[in-house]
Amino acid sequence: MRNILFTTLLLVGLYSLNGQDSPMNQGEIDSFKSLVTRTSEATNTIQSEFVQYKHMDFLTNDIITEGSMAFKTPNKVKWEYTKPFKYSVIFMEDQLLINDGGTKSNVDLGNSTLFKKLNQLIVNSVKGNLFNDADFKTSYFHDMDYNKVVFTPKDEKIKKYIASFILIFDKDQGYVKEVKMVEPSNDFTRIVFKNRMINKPLADEVFSN
Secondary structure, eight states: OHHHHHHHHHHTOOOOOOSOOEEOOHHHHHHHHHHHHHHHHTOSEEEEEEEEEEEOTTOSSOEEEEEEEEEETTTEEEEEEEESSOEEEEEETTEEEEEETTEEEEEEOTTOHHHHHHHHHHHHHHHTOOTTOTTEEEEEEEOSSEEEEEEEEOSHHHHTTOSEEEEEEETTTOOEEEEEEEOTTSOEEEEEEEEEEESOOOOGGGGOO
């Protein structure tokens, strides 16, 4: 089950930016956090396409996959891969629902504090609402085109899965544009969102396996 969760967490996975990041001062941090909080509180559903890049040092090229993501408040998230294979994962309360090309399975996360934490991390990263998570040290940066927050885990159990977790935000509207998870090995998974739709009707049936 640990391998399943680790693979799934990688689905939430940003982007080695070549621009010059500058650290935010406290006033900039406060203003940025207020913007993201307002955006997060006003968001009930998210529907978006994405492109995922899986980087591993021993491969010459990144592994590229495509799909769509759906979120519905308070805690329903679905990742559906469509190219080059069909695979979907649904996080809903304490359940992980998997559909691997028609082969379906359910995993109960309720008995694992760690897996609950990873699930919460995934949900909050989609909404951009991770600032008050005591399990992470946060560092804030900005550029002309984006704001960036680097989350470094404090918990030793989480460190086994994640070296750092990075969110790139739209500078004007405060929503998450890209997500990156760096593994302890320095391999990373980067997800770039596109064609994002906010607060469009989203039936509960979308989150059925």
